[in-house]
Structures are given as structure tokens and as C-alpha cells.
Amino acid sequence: MLCVSAVSIGGTVPIVYSYFSEFLQMDKRGEHLSWLCMFWMIGGIYASFTAWGIIPRYGWGFSMGTELQFHSWRVFVLVAALPAIASLVGLTFMPESPRFLLEHAKHDEAWMILKQVHDTNWRAKGQPEKVFTVTHIKAPKTAEDEFIEIQSATGTPVQRWAVRSLTLCKLVLRNIASLLSAELRFATLFMAVIWFCMAFSYYGLSVWFPDMIKHLQYEEYKAKVKVSRTT
Known part of the structure; x- marks a missing residue:
């Protein structure tokens, strides 16, 4: 669990x-x-x-x-x-992620979602007349995307699933490896230390507080209890 x-x-x-x-x-x-x-x-x-x-x-x-x-x-x-x-x-x-739609060449759907968000925000500000304009959209395809499209058009369902899974694993491993590159190594280490300290303090206090409360209740109980000895 x-x-x-x-x-x-x-x-x-x-x-x-x-x-x-x-x-x-x-x-x-x-x-x-x-x-x-x-x-x-x-x-x-x-x-x-x-x-x-x-x-x-x-x-x-x-x-x-x-x-x-x-x-x-x-x-x-x-x-x-x-x-x-x-x-x-x-x-x-x-709504769907505009970045996800752009990466899958669904520019019209991404544009409509961004326009919807734009109109909603400006309507809330009392300026519904603001017009949403897009100057340019740039979403370059990678070699992996083209390879997946070719396989999706020609391969069997099992081959398509295998190619997509293998490509996804390669992309995940490549992104993880990029965190250790020279440009991101210090930032990755710094964020890891910060996240460790936050998680340790949060869960440490979550474990410590119940014991502390139980101890205070026990001390309060002892202070109110009178012990009488009879011979």
C-alpha cells in the first residue's frame, strides 16, 4: 500500500x-x-x-x-x-494539454484550448473584448516520432506496441541521463537535497507528533493521578 x-x-x-x-x-x-x-x-x-x-x-x-x-x-x-x-x-x-496536442501535430485543437483559456481569463478580468492571436507555433518532430509513424502505418499491432514502448523507454532514459549532464548536474543535486530535506522533515514530523502528543497526554494523566498507599 x-x-x-x-x-x-x-x-x-x-x-x-x-x-x-x-x-x-x-x-x-x-x-x-x-x-x-x-x-x-x-x-x-x-x-x-x-x-x-x-x-x-x-x-x-x-x-x-x-x-x-x-x-x-x-x-x-x-x-x-x-x-x-x-x-x-x-x-x-x-482540457487536454496544449503541449501534448502540439507534439502530436494537433495544432487546431491546441489553438482552440489556448483561446478558451485566454477568453475565460480576460472575461474574469472584465475585458471580454481582448482578442486572442497566435503569431507562430513551433513544434518540431523528432526522428523517434517519424519512426513511430512509419511503424504505425506498416507494422502489426504487436510491432506498433513494441516500437512505441521501446521508444518511450529510450526517451525516458535519455531524459533521466540529461539530468546528470554538465549543464544540469548542479541543479539536479541541489533540488535532490532540497526535496530530501522537505520529505524527511515532513514525514519525520508526521511520525514524531503523535508520539509527542501521547507523551504529553501521559504526563497530564500522571499529574492528575493520586497514588495512595495502604498498609
Whole structure:
């Protein structure tokens, strides 16, 4: 379960930031991405308050015979899962990534999505008369893309799947190797150290706080308990 959670978080977080930044101006990306980061803490507060408000209420659970005991902590899991379910539903209404469309030569669809975002933003600012214009679109194809197109037109379904999978693996490995290039080596190391410190402090505090609270409760209990000795 922890492995699945780690893969899910590690896979979705970079995609969310990359996708969100596609619809932002360069001078506004830092500000709005900071607001997006803030929702991580809001989610933690939401989970903490719902756990505090639901789990101690033992009467909120129910049972079906002797096999299924639906206690209050299960109710908390359902309530905590509501934002994830809402996000899953909301993804169906989100527009496609313009960069993805451009890389697949779907220029008209990318243009329409960018125009929709442009019109929505300026309408919210009270200036719906602003006209969306595109000066140029540059999305060069790579040799791998052309090779995939040739194989897709001539090969069998198994060959097409094998070529696409092999090409994707090569691209992933090439991107990973580029992080260790001379231009990005220092930035990669610096970001790895920062991410390690953030993750270590976050999960370290998450583990330490419950023990600390338990210790404080025990000290409070000892202070209120009177020991009487009889002979």
C-alpha cells in the first residue's frame, strides 16, 4: 500500500505542476504555483480536523452482522477520500494539454484550448473584448516520432506496441541521463537535497507528533493521578 501511495504521489505531483504552468503567463507562474503548493497544507489540515472530529465518535459506525464492523475510522477514510474522488471527476472536464496536442501535430485543437483559456481569463478580468492571436507555433518532430509513424502505418499491432514502448523507454532514459549532464548536474543535486530535506522533515514530523502528543497526554494523566498507599 505504501508503495502504491508513493508511486501515485510521485507520479501525479510533477504532472499537476507542469499541466498548471501551461496555462499561466511566465511572470505569473511563480505566484500561482505557490498558491497551488499551499493546497498541500490545506489538505493536511483537512485530514487532521476530519480525523479529530470523526474517529473519536464511536457511535458513527455501524455493523452488519458479526462479519462487517464499519467503525468510525472507516467513515473517516471515506470522508478523506472525497477530495480525491472530486479530483478524479474533475479531470474529465479539464482540457487536454496544449503541449501534448502540439507534439502530436494537433495544432487546431491546441489553438482552440489556448483561446478558451485566454477568453475565460480576460472575461474574469472584465475585458471580454481582448482578442486572442497566435503569431507562430513551433513544434518540431523528432526522428523517434517519424519512426513511430512509419511503424504505425506498416507494422502489426504487436510491432506498433513494441516500437512505441521501446521508444518511450529510450526517451525516458535519455531524459533521466540529461539530468546528470554538465549543464544540469548542479541543479539536479541541489533540488535532490532540497526535496530530501522537505520529505524527511515532513514525514519525520508526521511520525514524531503523535508520539509527542501521547507523551504529553501521559504526563497530564500522571499529574492528575493520586497514588495512595495502604498498609
